[in-house]
Amino acid sequence: MKPPSLGAILLALIPFAATCFSIGLWDRVYPRVLGLPFNFFWLILWLLLTPLFMWGAYRLEEPSARDTRRKKGGGH
Amino acid sequence: MSPSFVALTIISGIVAVGSLVGFSARFHHKMDLEQWTVGGRGFGLVLVWLLMAGEVYTTFTFLGASGWAYSKGAPVLYILGYGPLIYVVSFFILPPVWEAGEKYRLQTQADFFQVRYGSKYLGAFVALVGVASLIPYVQIQVTGLGLIVEISSFGGIHRTPAMIIGFTLVAGFVFASGVRGIAWVSIIKDILLLFAAIFVGVAVPHIYFGGIGRMFTALLQTKPSHLVLPGATGDLGHTWYVTTVLMISFGFYMWPQYFAASYTARNSKTLRRNAVIMPLYTITMPLMFFVGLSAMLVLPSLRNGDLSLLTIVRKTFPAWFLGVVGGAGAVTAMVAAAIQLLTGATLYAKNLFRPILAPSMTDRQVTKLAKIMVLVLTSGAVLLAIYSSMSLVSLWLLGSAGVAQLFPGVVLGLFSKRVTTAGVFAGLISGIAIVLSLMLTGHDQTYYALNPGFIALCINFAVTGVVSLLTRVRTAAFETLSPLAASPSGNGVRLTHSAKLP
Numbered sequence: 001m002k003p004p005s006l007g008a009i010l011l012a013l014i015p016f017a018a019t020c021f022s023i024g025l026w027d028r029v030y031p032r033v034l035g036l037p038f039n040f041f042w043l044i045l046w047l048l049l050t051p052l053f054m055w056g057a058y059r060l061e062e063p064s065a066r067d068t069r070r071k072k073g074g075g076h
Numbered sequence: 077m078s079p080s081f082v083a084l085t086i087i088s089g090i091v092a093v094g095s096l097v098g099f100s101a102r103f104h105h106k107m108d109l110e111q112w113t114v115g116g117r118g119f120g121l122v123l124v125w126l127l128m129a130g131e132v133y134t135t136f137t138f139l140g141a142s143g144w145a146y147s148k149g150a151p152v153l154y155i156l157g158y159g160p161l162i163y164v165v166s167f168f169i170l171p172p173v174w175e176a177g178e179k180y181r182l183q184t185q186a187d188f189f190q191v192r193y194g195s196k197y198l199g200a201f202v203a204l205v206g207v208a209s210l211i212p213y214v215q216i217q218v219t220g221l222g223l224i225v226e227i228s229s230f231g232g233i234h235r236t237p238a239m240i241i242g243f244t245l246v247a248g249f250v251f252a253s254g255v256r257g258i259a260w261v262s263i264i265k266d267i268l269l270l271f272a273a274i275f276v277g278v279a280v281p282h283i284y285f286g287g288i289g290r291m292f293t294a295l296l297q298t299k300p301s302h303l304v305l306p307g308a309t310g311d312l313g314h315t316w317y318v319t320t321v322l323m324i325s326f327g328f329y330m331w332p333q334y335f336a337a338s339y340t341a342r343n344s345k346t347l348r349r350n351a352v353i354m355p356l357y358t359i360t361m362p363l364m365f366f367v368g369l370s371a372m373l374v375l376p377s378l379r380n381g382d383l384s385l386l387t388i389v390r391k392t393f394p395a396w397f398l399g400v401v402g403g404a405g406a407v408t409a410m411v412a413a414a415i416q417l418l419t420g421a422t423l424y425a426k427n428l429f430r431p432i433l434a435p436s437m438t439d440r441q442v443t444k445l446a447k448i449m450v451l452v453l454t455s456g457a458v459l460l461a462i463y464s465s466m467s468l469v470s471l472w473l474l475g476s477a478g479v480a481q482l483f484p485g486v487v488l489g490l491f492s493k494r495v496t497t498a499g500v501f502a503g504l505i506s507g508i509a510i511v512l513s514l515m516l517t518g519h520d521q522t523y524y525a526l527n528p529g530f531i532a533l534c535i536n537f538a539v540t541g542v543v544s545l546l547t548r549v550r551t552a553a554f555e556t557l558s559p560l561a562a563s564p565s566g567n568g569v570r571l572t573h574s575a576k577l578p
Contacts, residue, residue: 001172001490001554012164019157020321023314027150027304029296035289037296037303040362043156047358050160054167054352061167061348 008057015050019043079395083228086399087406090268091245094407098249098261098414134213134412135220138269138405139382140468141361145368147381149299149307152365154320160355161325167351169329171344172490176554182339184419185332185482186427192489193497194551196431201501202482203427205508206332207453209478210420212471213331214457217413218243219468220382221406222461227386228402239458242410247454250414250421251447258414259340265411268404270360276389276401277363280370283392291370298373311522319530320473327480327529333419335486382468413457421449474520477529481507484533484540490554495540498547503540507532 019042026042033041144152176182180191185206190199221242222235250258281291295302306313329335341347364385371384375391378384389401425446430437437445466474484503488495510532514520519528 001175003491004168008168012167015160015164016325019161020318020325023157023305023317027153027314027317029300029303032289032292035287035292037292039150039153039304040156040292040365043153044359044362047156047160047355050164050355051352054164054355057167058348058352062345 005060008060011053011057011060014053015046018049019046079398080229080232082395083399083402084225084233086396087225087228087403090264090400090403091242091406091410094261094264094410095245095249097264098258099252135217135405135409136468136472137361137364138273138408139220139223139385140216140472141364142368142371142385143381143383144469145365145381146372146378146384148309148312149302149369150305151307151309151312151317152368153305154317154324155361156358156365157317157321158324158328159358159361161321162328163351163354165325166329166354167348169487169490170338170347170351172554173335173486174338174341174344174347176490177339179554183336184423184427185330185335186423188335188489189482189485189500190427190431192551192554193485193500195497195501198497198501198504200428200432201504202485203423205478205482205504206423207420207428209475210332210416211453211457211460212466212475214413214416214420214453215460215464216468216471217409217416218457218461221409223383224386224402224405224409227383227390228398230390236462239461242406243413243454243458246410246414246417247450250418250450258411258418261407261411261414265404265407268400269408272401272404273360273363276385277360277366280367280388280392284370284374288366291366291373294373295369302369302372311525313525315525316522316527319527323480323527323530323533324476326483326533327476330479330482330486331476332423332479333415336419336422337415413454417450417453418446420453421446424449424453470520473529474515477511477515477527477532478508480529480533481511481536484537488540488544493553494544494549496544496547496549497551499540499542499544502543503536503538506539507536510535 027039029037029039031038036044141152141155144155173188176188176192180187182188182191184203186199186203189202190196193199218239219235222239225233225238225242226235249261278288281288285291285294292303302308305317329338338347341350367388368381368384371378371388375384375387378387386398386402386405390398393401425442429445430442481504484507485495485500488500511529514523514528514531522528523531
């Protein structure tokens with residue numbers, strides 16, 4: 001199978017960096033945002049931000065998928 | 077009318093409507109193996125979304141998340157951590173899995189391994205790992221249903237008869253209508269669950285504390301350590317969080333039922349779009365945390381955290397509302413269990429029994445055996461639920477660690493030409509061996525502050541890589557595989573030997 005594009009992978013790494021590897025930076029109670037402890041707020045924020053980054057990845061992946069299909073079209 | 081009568085009547089009404097929908101979905105569709113397992117591969121964005129949401133948001137979501145917030149505190153944040161990331165991973169994995177599935181008429185996860193690696197023994201072993209990991213998952217749903225009925229009847233009905241009645245219905249509609257019935261019941265369940273989760277999650281902190289922010293303020297005054305890792309636990313700290321989130325993000329779509337759900341999609345674009353929007357659905361999870369945390373202050377001495385959501389609903393709201401929440405939970409448990417049973421039964425009949433013991437079986441006989449296995453697996457899970465007492469989250473982590481071991485075989489199978497059958501076999505066996513030995517020696521949640529499934533996954537990857545480099549490539553990657561296997565009978569897997577390189 002055709003591997004995904006580098007751009008899409010980089011976009012996908014952003015949510016990983018923000019919600020997983022960086023836990024030491026955001027796992028604290030203060031500053032509280034909207035009444036929530038900071039760690040709760042941060043993870044809820046990324047539920048909303050992740051679709052934005054993945055929408056970007058979608059825009060990168062889908063046109064390229066269409067191109068390959070058009071190229072393949074003649075061979076089948 | 078006693079409150080338990082009101083609550084139980086409403087729960088039974090919701091379950092009855094759900095079951096009717098499940099049974100009636102079979103009309104206008106001839107139920108062959110292809111239709112029963114993958115819905116004829118014709119589901120669009122909405123139905124796939126419902127099916128995947130129906131499978132992903134289970135009783136574990138409903139009761140287990142509030143239960144961990146109650147008993148453990150901040151470690152429950154790992155659910156919010158992996159929530160969006162499983163879809164990020166699925167964005168890359170599921171579209172090529174779907175493409176391979178459509179090309180070779182694959183119906184199960186084990187079919188994927190069998191065709192890609194040209195070995196029915198690897199396929200059978202993958203099926204075995206899948207079925208063994210699914211049993212604790214079904215057990216979660218059975219236990220959840222039992223807890224719902226027990227709490228809603230104020231202890232009047234013991235959970236055992238409730239579990240038996242509920243799961244007879246589940247086996248019934250899986251038996252009759254397969255995956256299509258499940259997708260339609262999911263609609264009812266999703267609407268109810270969203271309504272119940274949002275209402276309870278907002279209302280409970282408001283009623284007792286005057287708002288979510290004030291609930292947190294009260295919690296910080298009584299137990300400040302509860303809200304950062306490791307919370308009420310000694311060992312679930314930052315490294316545990318990172319390794320658990322990684323293990324589940326990679327392993328989540330290795331659950332055979334989620335993997336196979338991708339085959340129900342009409343095209344791979346549907347799956348990519350789904351991956352983009354699904355994280356938004358995770359928004360119900362923090363609401364479940366708020367309920368569990370409120371319960372910690374309001375009802376501090378429950379014997380089991382998994383009871384916290386239902387108990388606080390019972391204490392706060394009128395009986396009919398307990399019935400609505402209980403009904404949503406009951407249908408959720410039934411939908412999730414139905415797809416798990418369908419998947420487990422198909423894996424057993426198609427990938428374990430037929431290729432190893434009875435190669436001459438027809439598709440029709442396989443469907444019949446799978447339906448019998450639905451009943452066998454249902455009885456097994458009900459018996460386990462009656463006799464075991466593990467918490468919902470612990471059961472879930474156990475199964476997740478098992479299926480995560482399939483990740484190297486899938487991802488390398490899709491994107492690497494150098495990976496070999498022997499490499500994947502060796503990696504999978506070592507991964508499963510490590511999971512089992514860590515679990516059986518009491519390290520089911522941590523081992524040296526790391527997630528045990530993650531340790532197994534790393535060793536699994538290393539073994540797969542080393543053995544692959546030491547052995548010769550004998551099978552072709554998907555794009556060069558013989559299209560001979562793509563016979564319209566939906567039986568392509570039996571032709572896989574033609575896929576081997578000379």
